[in-house]
């Protein structure tokens with residue numbers, strides 16, 4: 233990464249990541265439930281990568297992060313430096329031809345937007361369109377950024393709460409079952425009497441076998457138990473997903489652990505003292521450890537041991553930037569047999585751990601990070617038992633922080649608010665709804681879809697998708713840099729694109745999923761065990777089986793959209809099809825600027841620098857001639873280099889390679905929309921471009937923006953407007969942009985990937 237952040241900033245970001253990781257922490261297999269086969273769809277919105285996994289492109293079984301419920305806000309400490317002091321320059325075009333785009337102020341940052349004066353469409357289109365809104369809108373309590381997606385996500389949240397608080401009488405058998413499950417969990421979550429009565433006991437019981445571990449053999453026995461994989465933290469991540477090398481079948485993916493501070497990059501910058509000073513580490517985890525019966529100094533030792541192991545292993549885990557690189561899948565696609573895995577793992581009991589997850593007996597294993605496994609071979613050693621144990625204790629403890637008694641819960645939110653600068657707390661009902669959404673995502677999603685996503689919406693939006701695909705086909709047919717052979721493959725891929733629009737036609741049969749509610753003597757922990765065991769069983773049932781492509785891997789209720797390269801499928805979730813983003817009365821211009829752009833963006837991921845490495849079925853297969861591939865790479869390089877020179881914060885530049893895929897999708901989406909517009913009868917370009925800029929309007933805290941710059945795979949919102957529109961002649965014609973304007977780019981400098 234160029235312009236490495238100053239250490240204080242890195243720590244700040246680490247905190248933010250710790251916060252966001254913890255915010256969605258329930259045991260992975262259980263919480264996600266549904267993600268098999270996803271090669272990580274990619275979020276259309278830049279606001280959707282707040283869980284610290286912004287770089288997870290290509291990792292199987294990972295669904296993109298939740299919407300930002302309450303991302304980081306302001307707090308104390310040193311601020312990243314920006315052009316805030318330079319008010320006199322802000323918002324004024326410098327009038328120099330070929331002006332560096334870095335002269336645009338990053339007006340997403342509310343403090344900086346406030347310092348601007350009015351500007352013209354020719355100098356800063358994004359600011360020109362959105363300035364009044366930026367100055368008159370406040371970031372809501374509990375949030376650190378605000379935009380139309382967040383605005384609508386708040387509405388969807390209240391719809392989900394309504395599903396829980398005002399259950400309808402269902403008649404469909406599957407929905408009746410879903411209703412029972414979500415009600416049980418929702419009520420159990422809100423049952424503070426029970427939770428307080430149980431106190432720390434359930435966690436103690438869960439961790440007791442780990443406390444007894446003394447030797448490496450003990451640890452091996454502990455990690456090999458099915459109960460550990462189901463309910464506690466393991467020393468690897470294992471999931472079943474669509475096989476990159478044979479998209480008709482599932483493979484078992486073997487991946488590194490999660491780190492408490494997220495991006496492995498941070499560990500190279502932090503000392504033990506830094507880590508111990510973090511309130512998340514120091515207050516939340518320490519509080520739970522003391523509740524578990526450790527003295528304060530024992531807790532300190534456990535925290536230090538955990539950090540020591542994380543620091544050792546972080547060196548061998550890909551950073552966000554590495555995982556976002558266009559060559560990431562090449563590096564991650566390492567097919568292995570179980571025997572090979574065992575040989576690489578040494579004493580590290582990889583076979584038993586995979587079996588505990590239900591992944592044994594697979595014909596296909598993919599090891600995403602061989603360096604990590606080689607390091608585990610070394611670190612899994614008698615001399616390291618305490619540190620390994622400490623990591624497992626701390627990680628399991630933080631996973632359950634929000635499911636314990638009121639004391640733990642309140643400390644957790646006090647610390648999180650302190651870190652994020654959020655004001656106010658969520659109501660318990662809202663927190664319970666979020667918990668249901670994490671724990672039973674498909675069940676509440678089914679009920680949500682039944683109540684809020686209409687067949688008409690599905691039909692209409694499908695029609696728009698088909699219209700955009702038809703133009704995409706035209707574009708590919710006319711593409712001049714491609715040979716006939718590659719063009720044929722590209723069109724074939726487009727023709728086979730699988731459409732998942734609004735809500736699925738078919739839902740997975742989860743009639744076997746159940747757990748005891750409060751009345752049957754259950755609690756949040758026993759539910760975790762029962763549901764976790766169900767997901768392990770589900771994983772086992774998929775090993776060596778054919779992929780059912782009718783089953784969705786994304787949750788309907790998400791305010792988001794995805795492309796999954798391993799299935800060559802786009803998903804436009806029902807949750808995003810509302811509010812300003814989509815409504816049936818929209819004009820063509822509004823439609824194009826909102827849902828049309830989203831759809832075209834997702835289709836374009838099939839042909840971005842990562843997507844283009846997968847074929848029409850989702851196999852990781854090179855369908856390019858060597859020459860065409862080189863020509864494509866050259867175009868993408870130019871785009872990446874263009875972003876590299878943009879400097880949103882003083883001395884901190886965009887990282888082109890990290891945002892390349894998303895930036896390509898943005899660019900091609902606009903191209904497709906303008907191609908369709910050209911055929912419309914009286915298309916109002918001004919209205920379209922303004923609507924487009926409005927869709928991306930964002931106000932954010934300085935810190936939240938800095939975090940996005942460092943971790944998000946999407947360009948910052950102001951760039952998603954300004955950089956995109958300045959590549960197209962229609963924009964120049966609509967606003968008479970000339971070489972004297974800041975929005976101007978000379979024709980030979982404009983970007984065109986497709």
Ligand SMILES: [Zn+2]
Pocket residue numbers: 274275276277833834837894897
């Ligand atoms: Zn995207």
